[in-house]
Amino acid sequence: MSIEDLSEKEKSKIIDYIKNDENLPKEYIYKLFSDDEDVFLFWNGRNEEPTNIVLPFHSIEHIDEPRKEKIEGSGELFDNRGRQIEGWTNKLIWGDNKLILSSLVNGPIREQIEDQGGLKLIYIDPPFAVGADFSFSIDLNGEDITKQQSIVEEIAYRDTWGRGVSSYLNMMYERLKIMYDLLATNGSIYVHCDWRLDSYLKLLLDEIFSSNYRGEIIWKKDAVGKGAKKNADHWPKTFDKIYCYSKTDNYTFNFLGADLTEKQLKEFRYEDPDGRKFKRTTLGDYSDESIKKMEKQNLIYTSSSGKKYKKYYLDEYTIQQDSLWMDIPGFGVATASKERVGYPTQKPEEILERILEVSSNQGNLVADFFCGSGTLPAVAEKKNRKWIAADLGRFAIHTTRKRMIDVQRALKEKGEDYRAFQLLNLGKYERQHFFGVPTNVSEEKQQQILEVKQEKYISLILEGYSAIKVDGYKYLHGKRATRFVHVGPLNIPVTRDLVESVYQECKDDIITQVDILGFEFEMGLAPFVEEQMKDKGVDIRLKNIPREVFDPRAVEKGQVKFFDVAYLDADTEVDGKEVHVTLSNFVTSYTQDDIEEVENNLRKGSSKIVIESGEIIKVTKEGDGIYNRESLTNSWTDWIDYWAVDFNYESNKEIIKVEEDGELKEKWTGNYIFENEWQSFRTKQDNELELTSAPHEYKEPGRYKIMVKVVDILGVDTSQVFEVKVDG
Structure with missing residues (x-):
């Protein structure tokens, strides 16, 4: 019509x-809008045009060596077993996958993808539970601590479920359309879902991938068949579906066969004169013409009584892998499994192994844009596939990083090849996008736009911090209670010079307390403020501005939390050209809970673990108004989940490609890529942490900068640079 x-x-x-x-x-x-179709798929808010924005990717970290070690009893300094495969570097990307996908499809990395033969397979396991909870548990000194999901993740799920199914469909439709564009012409996609939304997702996939439906897998998660409860009022929901679609009629599908059982083999008891074994079956309703044709092909067996049967030869017979998967246990990876990483939605590796073997070949590029705990990249690395993985959650990215280093270590131990991977994000460009500053114009033009929007930007940050605006100062923008506030830049780090300027203005105006807010801080700024500015008459606190400050709903509900900047200390010991690093301190003031509010809500005899002002405390209500507070963080080391060392920081400049006024240009961001050369971290299977690195040998004497990076048990990064002099 x-x-x-x-x-x-x-x-x-x-x-x-x-x-x-x-x-x-x-x-x-x-x-x-029926467009002459018999059926038109429509929902509130449907948008035909997905975003096409291109934001440059920041390269934060590069891991091409799981860690260098000194080999005991040999003349060699480092263990060089295992070989780094040259060429493509795998990519682990933190951020909103809509912006990531759009930047991959329309940006310069698309050319890198095409150079690898294109993206052959996408597997995604998107959220499909209303109000999904992506908090996670941390084990600390025998106690389970719940780390709440970030406000960024909460906002993402409010966007996903804000209007119910229609807003979920909007989220998935746009992303699936971009994934379709990103797939190679001979690529396939697998979408994992459960009973809540499988029917909706299939409709989306049918529309986007047209008639290229290639079937579905039924994964029976309860493989041991526990059955339903006696008082159940519905059929048990014991399976997930995994839909498979291809982009075109030309796609990879590798046959997965299974060996015949002894009982099945006994059916092949007949032989041709040449000894070729076969089994016979009745002809059924075959026409005379079809039977004559099969006789010419030697596919008809005639018995001594003259009855005709159809032949099935043993050397042509196998059992195809069924689409009903009942042999892979579900409900979370088994507790004792080595692959278990403690992520709430983790799937067994065997599922991904089968999918990769069927719909990709060795050397192909595969991807997961809701990567969670990193099962796809882990399996891809083991099966010699290249990979891209992305997730919104900081904890998901950190979990995947540790898991991939473990995979690299295992391959290296066996002397097998492995690939480097890099950790990427959209960084300041995502912040500028949130604030309406384009990235495809010159830096001068970007700065001009920022200056025009400066007042609006400061007001927005002050509102998120619950501070009121003040006038008459050069560096002081607001005030919260008794403390003045400086709002740091949107697109560059807060520097030592800026801190000293804020300090000088406070001193001149007899102001004794100030908070300096920033998205990024110059390396070493936190210990400088703590050690050298502490007793100068002005109490300065450095606070991180969270990404969620750009969401008006989070600001309105008072959900935006600004945390004190953590800092670390390390000792370096030089012996000739060798140096090793010892982590010696870590200070954080992270706060997740209000301890008094928690106490007021406790029932008698119950307890809860809270995180407040850098302490993890178990609170128990022993009686009316009587509470016991037990600190679980006995040492600063309890906060450390992971730490790593780059022994020659500033050796690798971060060069990115950006479009300026229609022309693609390479430029140095002013930052350096962290080359992850040695690391120690905790896992579910091994909670021990080494505090001293293996020795590193420099080839030439001179001064070198060493960067030490810590990721705490909550997934937050902190870095510090130390300088050493090597005489040789």
Whole structure:
């Protein structure tokens, strides 16, 4: 139906709706946009055009060596077993996958993807539970601590479920359309879902991937068959579905066969004169013409009584892998499994192994844009596939990083090849995008736009910090309670010079307390403030500005939390050209809970673990108004989940490709890539942490900068640079 097919009365009504800025009733929308189709897939908010924004990727970290070690009892300094495969570097990307996908499809990395033969396989396990909880548990001194999901993740799920199914469909439709664009012409996609939304997702996939439905896998998670409870009022929901679609009719599908059982082998008891074994079956309803054709192909067996049967030869017979998978246990990876990483939605590796073997070949590029605990990249690395993985959650990215280093270590131990991977994010470009500053113009133009928006930017940050604006100062922008506030830059780190300028203004105006807010801070700034500015008459606190400050809903609800900047200390010991690093301190003031509020909500005899001001405390209510507080962080080392060393920081400049005024240019960001050369971290299987690195040998004497990076048990990064002099 088109507009010409509407009655004059219907046209008049539509015009009135438009004039009054009212939503059109669904009956008119269906009539206007049916496009001659018998069925039109429509929901509130459907958007035909996915985002096409391109943001440059920051290269934060590069890991091409799981860690160098000194080999005991040999003349060699380092263990060089295992070989780094040259060429493509795998990519682990932190951020909103809509912006990531759009930047991959439309940006310079697309060329790198095409050079690898294109993206052959996408597997995704998107969220499919309303109000999904992506908090996670941490084991500390025998106690389980719950790390709440970040406000960024909460906002993402509010966007996903804000209007129910329609907003979920909006989220998935846009991302699936971009994934379709990113796939190679001979690529396939697998979408993992459960009973909640499988019917909706199949409709989306049918529309986007047209008639290229290639089947579905039924994964029976309860492989041992526990059955339903006696008082159940519904059929047990014991399986997930995994839909498979290809982009075109040309796609990879490697046959997975299974060996015949002894019972099945006994059926092949007949032989041709040449000794070729076969089994026979009745002909059924074959026509005389078909039987004559099969006789010419030697596919008919005639018994001594003259009855004819069809032949099935043993050397051509196998059992195809069924689409009903009942042999892979579910409900979370088994507790004792080596692959278990403690991530709430982790899937068994065997699922991904089968999918990769069927729909990709060795050397192919595969991807997961809801990577969670990193099962796809882990399996891809073991099966010699290249990979891209992305996730919104900081903890998911950190979990995947540790898991991939473990995979590299295992391959290296066996002397097998492995690939480097790099950790990417959208960094300041994502912040500028949130604030409406384009990245495809010159830096000078970007700065001009920022200056125009400076007042709006400062007001937004002050509102998120619950501070009021103040006038009459050069560096002081606001005040919260008794403390003044400086809002640091949107796109560059807070520097030592800036801190000293804020300090000088406070001193001149007899101001004794100030908070300096920033998205990034110059390396070593926190210990400088703590050690050298502490007793100068002005109490300066450095606070991280969280990404969620750009979400008005989070600001309105008071959910935005600014945390003190953590800092670390390390000792370096030089012996000739060798140096090793010892982690010696870590200070954090992270706060997740209000301890008094928690106490007020406890029942007698119950307890809860809280995180407040850098302490993890177990609170127990022993009686009315009587509480016991037990600190679980006995040492600063309890906060450390992971630490790593780059022994020659500033050796690798971060060069990115950006479009400026229609031209693609390479430029140095002013930052350096962290070359992860040695690391120690805790796992579910091994909670021990080494505090001293293996020795590193420099080839030439001179001064070198060493960067030490710590990731705490909550997934937050802290780095510090130390300088050493090597005489040789």
